[in-house]
Amino acid sequence: xxxxxxxxxxxxxxxxxxxxxxxxxxxxxxxxxxxxxxxxxxxxxxxxxxxxxxxxxxxxxxxxxxxxxxxxxxxxxxxxxxxxxxxxxxxxxxxxxxxxxxxxxxxxxxxxxxxxxxxxxxxxxxxxxxxxxxx
Ligand code: MN
Numbered sequence: 007x008x009x010x011x012x013x014x015x016x017x018x019x020x021x022x023x024x025x026x027x028x029x030x031x032x033x034x035x036x037x038x039x040x041x042x043x044x045x046x047x048x049x050x051x052x053x054x055x056x057x058x059x060x061x062x063x064x065x066x067x068x069x070x071x072x073x074x075x076x077x078x079x080x081x082x083x084x085x086x087x088x089x090x091x092x093x094x095x096x097x098x099x100x101x102x103x104x105x106x107x108x109x110x111x112x113x114x115x116x117x118x119x120x121x122x123x124x125x126x127x128x129x130x131x132x133x134x135x136x137x138x139x140x141x
Pocket of ligand 1 (some may be wrong): 061
């Protein structure tokens, strides 16, 4: 069965971009455009992974993260923070805040697929590593 990814993001261009990046690898991408709907959607569809924009219109991404990690039905879903204007130390900051992973915009397709594979599909990751090792 295809793995489900929920992308909580208000920027439609980013949504479209990420959808195009993950579809060829067979993932199903669902989206929510603010934190409140993201939390509702996550409880309903139980995605395998959540990509979470930190700059949302209704609440900070870390607040959304907290809500997701506090709900028993979503607490175990890996959450990848997505941020713009990345600065040195951001990765450590978001990981310390409870995110399982971190990706800075502009999003690189290779990085995105590797991070997703790391959390939801180790077979794909191993194939990618194997392909890299042979290149
Ligand atoms: Mn945003």
